[in-house]
Amino acid sequence: MTKKKPLVVVTRRLPDVIETRMAELFDVRLNHDDAPMRQADLIEAVKTADVLVPTITDVIDSAVLAQAGPQLRLIANFGAGVDHIDVQQALARGVTVTNTPGVLTEDTADMTMALILAVARRIAEGARVVPDDEWTGWSPTWMLGRRITGKRLGIVGMGRIGQALARRARAFGLSIHYHNRRRVSAATEQALEATYWESLDQMLARMDIISVNCPHTPATYHLLSARRLKLLKPSAIIVNTARGEIIDETAMSRMLEANELSGAGLDVFEHAPAVNPRLLKLARANKVVLLPHLGSATIESRHDMGEKVILNIQTFMDGHRPPDRILPSML
Template sequence: MTDRPKVLATRLMPEAVETRFHSEFAAISNPDDRPLDSDAVVAGATGCRGIICSPTEKMDADTIARLPESVEILATFSVGCDHIDLNAAKARGLIVTNTPDVLTDATADTTILCLLGAARMAQDSERILRQGKWGRWAPRDMLGVHMSGKRLGIVGMGRIGQAVARRAQGFGMTVLYHNRRPLNAPDDQGATFYADAADMLPHCDFLALTCPLTPETHHWLNAERIALLPDGAVVANTARGPVLVDDALIDALKSGKVFAAGLDVFTGEPKLDPRYLDLPNVFLLPHIGSATVETRNDMGFRCLDNLAAHFSGRPLPSRVV
């Protein structure tokens, strides 16, 4: 074990990943699988050359500054890096890697689940069953809206957005997208590009947020943009919670401007705005976008691949910094 690089994993990874982790590295796991605060991360990294972190650990400038000098690389168990101060990592000379590509399909599936679950009032319908309140069938009960043949706007046409567009075609949807730049065929999936979101939103019966969280996309879906949507639109967010303004979306859900919303991510998660819990027209998921056995295994293996490449002097599969 002495010749194996010492690496801390801040969360307990899937069994297959943990097995490989312990076979290839001097591994320090988190058997209780409790989120570690900054002090615990710094203490646990003593003598470590690498850290596998996750979005539950905020690797801010202060934490990075206090890491032991031995730490060379942060491999995050995620695609997004908004929990890591990349500028602080770069200034310190830390390598940062992530796990792109491997969770595209799982997250795209979850986006369709959010759109369809919201459109068909799935959460409220299940509540009625679980509470024993389904006492009759009536033509006007539990009415949702069709996805089939409708217009879907996608904000953020990266890998996940493109995968959502492909799936939407199976519903016969017309796909529109807003992105930093237009894509060439076939990456655009035949969708129509809008450089200005204000021109796209009035045509969006459904809207899917699949963009990364950046300063430009923070609170992107606000009251002004919601007002541009057709009355009765359906909104799904599988990007990051702060991409939308909770107050604005909740007001629109209450007024009926937005028919329903499907949300897998939230500002301040695992906490969320409690008002969502009382709304019958919200389909809620606890950030399960990548939560399949196959995807979580692939994410863990990508972390290990990055670490192994770094310690052996090979090019890293997915380097961010």
């Protein structure tokens, strides 16, 4: 007797090669028009699916999970962050949650380094000048940025991405400092020539560049609060490629408007896809660089993420522990 294929509902459009492979392996329902699902759509999906494959745009909260049918056994997230999923509620209902860690590390670290350079050297601003026909020729005092070599980089969150950023930043001559929930090994610190700060407050007050690379959890919501942002030097810049909720955007915007911060490079926003109007105004005034969540947006990353989703589903359906299972202790 042929084993019944699990019904897998995919909430967003994935790379063609991944969707084709899923169609071969599973009874799959795809989202061909790529429109983000409404809550009602997600509820209908969990009522019938054996496996749900959501993305960051899908809020899988207790209201959605309460409507899940008994056949829903796995939420195989397409992405590393799971702050849009009520993991505790899912596990309480016997639903396993997986993610796709590791495969987007290098791409996100690349984008973080790019944002540091873009803000410090005014790259985005300069890139607009030539096509807008505003360039009249070289001048020794025009559009001066800041040298990053010799500056102090404070990394908030020294996980995979934080460490990958540290490796890149060392090559640019930056001094590496970090704050993390747990201190990394002595061997890692030595390899990265990184200085650990137990006190986030003390680190922030002494850095030239701050990069946010920690996950969004209840404990990290507004970790860079209005009070902590005030500790930064007026010449400091902030880069965030993690989650927008980690920074108090309103407080940061006020400081940028008042020249109490030198600049910011943001790939994520507190209320995405909506962007704070104050940030938009600051971007038009060339005080911030804003990107539309491009951190992991490479062809290679999206393919690797899809392959991880497929592996997690296959392993789970074969009765084994999926390799990227999320546990409450990890959050």
